[in-house]
Amino acid sequence: MIELYFAATPNGLKIRLFLEETGLPHFITPVSLSKGEQFAPAFLAISPNNKIPAIVDHAPAGGGAPISVFESGAILQYLAEKTGQLLPSDPRRRIEVLQWLYWQVGGLGPMAGQIGHFNVYAPEKVPYAIDRYTREVARLYDVLDRRLADREFIASEFSIADVACYPWIVPHEAHGQNLADFPHLERWFMAIAQRPATLRTYEGVENAYQPKQALTEDERRTLFGQGKP
Template identity: 55%
Template sequence: MIDLYYWPTPNGHKITLFLEEASLSYEIKPVNIGRGEQFEPDFLKIAPNNRMPAIVDHAPIGGGEPIPIFESGAILLYLADKTQLFLPSDFRQRWVALQWLFWQMGGLGPMAGQNHHFVQYAPERIPYAMDRYVNETSRLYGVLNKHLSDGRAYVAGQDYSIADMAIYPWIVPHVRQQQDLNDFAALKAWFERIAARPATIAAYKVGETVSTKPTVDDEAKKILFGQTAKTVR
């Protein structure tokens, strides 16, 4: 059994995508980040960066004490290693998948996240910041679209992988990111292919059972957007 500390955000959806695809037993432990539950002492023992998702694997390979893992990319790698699923065994294709996993973690996620912040939530509309992150999101969509334009079904080739699971949830809010998928034909086909997978549908239904309310409201803004080093002391 795996405990999944979760809220239905792009990073949270990454992990339910894997767990549903692999048919692993898991229990959702909701962490309402809009109400500050990520600062609870018990959660910080698992995820010291006060961010979800995080997992606790109660049946790790080799037995022994439960293993806690934080950071969504690390969780995907851990689950792929545990199950021997969704990470190519071929050396070259494995490294294609890993490069694109880190591309999402270091590029698409942070840039789209800043896009969301300045376009949707910032108390002041700052045209330079909005244009900066909308344009960078567009550039990243273009990079992925070009990569997918050689006929591959998925990011690492013809097989679905953790790279796809990491990227897909950050494309779901493309309208909020001011991106038109019709401008990216190969990306759009890839997106629709993943959206139709039964496990993708199941994963997003899990999210709906946890919350369908906006994560960011006026109360949440005070919690999510005012953090400093003092927050974690």
């Protein structure tokens, strides 16, 4: 049984999407980031970087003590290897998937997260930052658009590369992007959005870049500060 420490951010949602796609038995332990629950000692023992998502595999292969994993890319790779799903065993196809998984973790996610922050959460507009990150995310969208020009999925067949990237395209408006400018990416995005697992994953999930009410100063410090409150 997989325990998922979860908040409805793009990184949290991509693990939930994997679990829905594969049907791997799991349960969810919510983590309130605005309340600082990511700094609790019990959570830090699992995720020392005080970030979600994190998992605990209470029934690891071969038995023994539970295995905890933090960092969303590592979690996706671990779960794919555990289940034998969404990550090919053939070396050529496998490395194709892993390249795009790491591309998302190292590029698309961090850059999209930055423009989302400066567009939505920053207490004041910083034109240089907004321009820089909007342009970089547009470049990354274009990379994905060109990749999808001649294939249905990012690595030819549906894989953890698609699972990793989709939640980071969902908030494209907050990223200052128009999907109509990226027709192949838009086609892929609409197809993933209609998958039953995606519909289950996003049912009742609020847009992380459209909070219902303004953050308090304490919540802002907790979410965007350099340490625990």
